[in-house]
Structure formats: structure tokens, C-alpha cells
Amino acid sequence: MINIFRWCVCYAIILILQFVLLPTATIVAAETKPASSDSFDQTRDEWTDVIEEAVDIFQDSPSQVETTLDEKSEGLKEKVEPEPSPESLNREGAALVKSGSMAEAVSKFNEALKLDPSHIGARFNLAFAYHRMERLKEAESEYRRVLEIKDLARAHLMLGLIYKEEGEDSNAINEFEAVLKKEPDNKVALARLRDLKNAELEKAERVEAERVE
Numbered sequence: 001m002i003n004i005f006r007w008c009v010c011y012a013i014i015l016i017l018q019f020v021l022l023p024t025a026t027i028v029a030a031e032t033k034p035a036s037s038d039s040f041d042q043t044r045d046e047w048t049d050v051i052e053e054a055v056d057i058f059q060d061s062p063s064q065v066e067t068t069l070d071e072k073s074e075g076l077k078e079k080v081e082p083e084p085s086p087e088s089l090n091r092e093g094a095a096l097v098k099s100g101s102m103a104e105a106v107s108k109f110n111e112a113l114k115l116d117p118s119h120i121g122a123r124f125n126l127a128f129a130y131h132r133m134e135r136l137k138e139a140e141s142e143y144r145r146v147l148e149i150k151d152l153a154r155a156h157l158m159l160g161l162i163y164k165e166e167g168e169d170s171n172a173i174n175e176f177e178a179v180l181k182k183e184p185d186n187k188v189a190l191a192r193l194r195d196l197k198n199a200e201l202e203k204a205e206r207v208e209a210e211r212v213e
Contacts, residue, residue: 086116090125097129105129120149127158136162153182157189169196 082088093108106129112122127142140162146155160175173196179189 084111084115086112086119086122089115090119090122093122093125093129097125097132102129102133106133118149120146120152123149124152124155127155131158131162136166151182153179153186156182157186160189160192164192164196169200172196 089108089112093105093112096102096105096108106126109122109126109129112119113126116122123142124146127139127146130136130139130142140159143155143159143162146152156175156178160172160179163169163172163175173193176189176193176196179186180193183189
């Protein structure tokens with residue numbers, strides 16, 4: 001009997017809990033449910049604006065950084081330009097020579113040689129630019145400095161042409177012969193040397209004829 005009574009009491013307590021506490025739980029659940037769709041849409045729109053603004057900033061930054069180096073002070077990431085090298089300056093100078101901008105080319109070659117005084121390409125091109133500008137003494141000096149770095153047939157050839165222009169035939173012959181020691185089939189050196197030899201022969205014949213008379 002006692003057991004039956006205890007079981008009835010327990011059952012009554014369960015029924016009380018079911019009908020009294022359930023509505024309260026429902027009220028609590030209702031009060032803590034997610035915000036309305038209107039509220040969610042408003043929040044989503046706010047974040048969309050923020051994201052779109054951020055995207056605009058990152059899209060604009062690269063072009064802004066590339067336009068000027070002064071923007072570093074404004075906290076933008078500066079585009080780093082590679083440091084000029086003797087090779088790059090020599091290439092720029094060579095392009096200027098081809099376009100006929102000799103003075104600008106000379107400036108580039110001198111910049112290259114400040115970085116590397118033994119850069120044979122820049123040194124030869126500097127001499128060639130001077131030669132094209134008819135600054136023959138400066139060209140001669142630079143060709144000689146090329147030969148101090150390396151015994152190039154091309155430098156001997158250009159020196160021979162300068163000496164020929166200046167009427168220093170014996171020096172020109174020496175340079176052309178130096179070319180042919182390295183490049184026996186060099187057509188320019190062969191032709192110029194032949195002309196100089198013929199001129200010397202004609203001069204000698206005239207001197208001899210005048211002496212006989």
C-alpha cells in the first residue's frame with residue numbers, strides 16, 4: 001500500500017510540472033528567439049557596406065601606390081622600384097644611342113661606370129657615343145680604357161678609324177693590324193689597311209719622282 005501511495009505522489013508531481021512549468025518555458029523561449037528578419041537584414045546591409053568599402057580601398061591602393069613615391073608618408077604600401085644596375089643603365093644607354101639621343105646615352109653610360117668602372121660594355125658604348133658625337137679625343141681615351149680591361153679587336157678597330165680621321169696614318173695602321181691578328185677576316189680592317197698602305201705607296205712614289213726630277 002505504501003509503495004502504491006508513493007507512486008501516486010510521484011505521478012502527481014510530474015503532472016504539476018508538465019502543466020505549470022511548460023508555459024513558462026515557452027514564454028522564455030519566445031523571449032529569447034532570434035531577431036526578426038527585418039533586424040537581420042539591417043545588420044547584413046551594414047556589414048555589406050563595410051565590406052564594399054574595404055574592397056574599394058584595396059582596389060584603389062595599388063594604383064595610388066604606383067602613381068607616386070610621396071604616398072609612403074600617408075601609410076600606403078610603396079611600390080619598390082629595383083635599384084639601377086650597370087647592366088640596366090648600359091641597356092638604357094644603348095637604346096638611346098640607337099634613337100640618336102647621344103647626350104642622354106652618355107649620361108646613362110657614365111652612371112653605369114660609377115657603379116662599375118670596369119664594366120666593359122658601358123665603357124665601350126661610352127667611347128662609341130663620343131665617337132658619334134665627333135668628340136674624338138674623349139672617344140680615343142675611352143677606347144684605350146676598354147683595352148686596359150680587355151684586348152678587344154673592336155676597340156682596336158674603332159681606334160684605327162679615329163686615327164685615320166685625324167690623319168695619324170701610322171697609328172691607324174698599327175690598330176688595324178692589331179685587329180687582323182685577332183680577326184684575320186675582318187673586312188673593315190682589311191679595307192682600311194689596304195687604303196692606308198696604297199696611300200703610303202703613292203706618297204712614297206711621289207716623293208721618289210720629285211727627288212729624281
